Amino acid sequence: MSNIPYILEDRPDTGLNNSKLGIWIFLASEVMLFGGLFSAYVFLRIAAPEGDFDYWGSKLNVPMATFNTMVLITSSVTMVMSWASLKLQQFDKYKMYLGITILCALAFLVVKYFEYTSKFEYGVYPSSSTFMGIYFTLTGLHVLHIIGGLFVLVYFWTKQADKMWEENQDLLANRIEITGLYWHFVDLVWIFLFPILYLL
Amino acid sequence: MERDDLIEYSLDGHHSEEEGKKIRKKIWKVTLLLTIITAVEVALGAYIKQSNDLWPFVKWTFLVLTVLKAGYIVMIFMHLGDERKWLRNVILIPYALFIIYLIFIALWEALAVNDAWSGL
Known part of the structure; x- marks a missing residue:
């Protein structure tokens, strides 16, 4: 399939395959990206007038965000179940679980769309306050990550996956494992965003 | 290089049905735990406001619960615990x-x- 070495088999020096090492290095850079923005949030909150973040935070929709939290946790579960299904050689179940993951991602985006538009209808924009500035920056970047992940998930749900399953089962399992690591990271970011923006 | 720990998810071989059941059970258990933690967080955030005397306790609880939740996702869902x-x-x-x-x-x-x- 490929001339690039150690895609599936472990490297003798590290004991890891390149795919896994690569995604963890990529995720480390993502932690720095979001970590920088989380730090910005902390310092903006510290410097804000007392009660300012609390006031603007109270304008956010907690039930919608709670629903989205559960949607993302569910998507993480179905993502890992889709991979486990491949390891059990149950391709139909893999498709079903991955399909549910895609639906969860779409549900998250639809809820986010309603959340954003309800703000815009009331004239609340990123420029409205410091809190809204950092809120839209953090959640907007997170939404972009969801959209990026969605493209990959859909790709592995199409006929391409059927073809890959026929040609090289381990390669598909490896790709889904790597995709899953990214997807769980996106879930992880939301796990931090939810309390700091909506609850604190 | 030999594996130095238990790698449940390695590509070395496919899972048996029994192993699969064990993994699935663990995943569902963690899901239940994450749901309970989320419910506790929402309840605390909804009922205790910044003006309340309990607010410092709530802030620390959020810190601990969020890190705990993140830990479970990384160790179980991202299976870092088995690496x-x-x-x-x-x-x-x-x-x-x-x-x-x-x-x-x-x-x-x-x-x-x-x-x-x-x-x-």
């Missing part, structure tokens, strides 16, 4: 230091700002 020890350490130690630094600097700066405001 090689060196990989686990290379990933977890810098992240732990970063989180501790962020908490420290937030508290330090917040106290400094508080002092500055009090002096006005």
Whole structure:
């Protein structure tokens, strides 16, 4: 399939395959990206007038965000179940679980769309306050990550996956494992965003 | 290089049905735990506001619960707990230091700002 070495088999020096090492290095850079923005949030909150973040935070929709939290946790579960299904050689179940993951991602985006538009209808924009500035920056970047992940998930749900399953089962399992690591990271970011923006 | 720990998810072989059941059970257990933690967080956030005397306790509870939730996702869903020890350490130690630094600097700066405001 490929001339690039150690895609599936472990490297003798590290004991890891390149795919896994690569995604963890990529995720480390993502932690720095979001970590920088989380730090910005902390310092903006510290410097804000007392009660300012609390006031603007109270304008956010907690039930919608709670629903989205559960949607993302569910998507993480179905993502890992889709991979486990491949390891059990149950391709139909893999498709079903991955399909549910895609639906969860779409549900998250639809809820986010309603959340954003309800703000815009009331004239609340990123420029409205410091809190809204950092809120839209953090959640907007997170939404972009969801959209990026969605493209990959859909790709592995199409006929391409059927073809890959026929040609090289381990390669598909490896790709889904790597995709899953990214997807769980996106879930992880939301796990931090939810309390700091909506609850604190 | 030989594996130095239990790699449940390795590509070395496919899972048996029994192994699959064990893994699935663990995943569902963690899901239930994450759901309970989320429910506790929402309940605390909804009922206790900044003006309440319990607010400092709520803030620390959020910190602990969120890190706990993140830990379960990383160790179970991202199966870092089943990876090689060196990989686990290379990933977890810098992240732990970063989180501790962020908490420290937030508290330090917040106290400094508080002092500055009090002096006005």
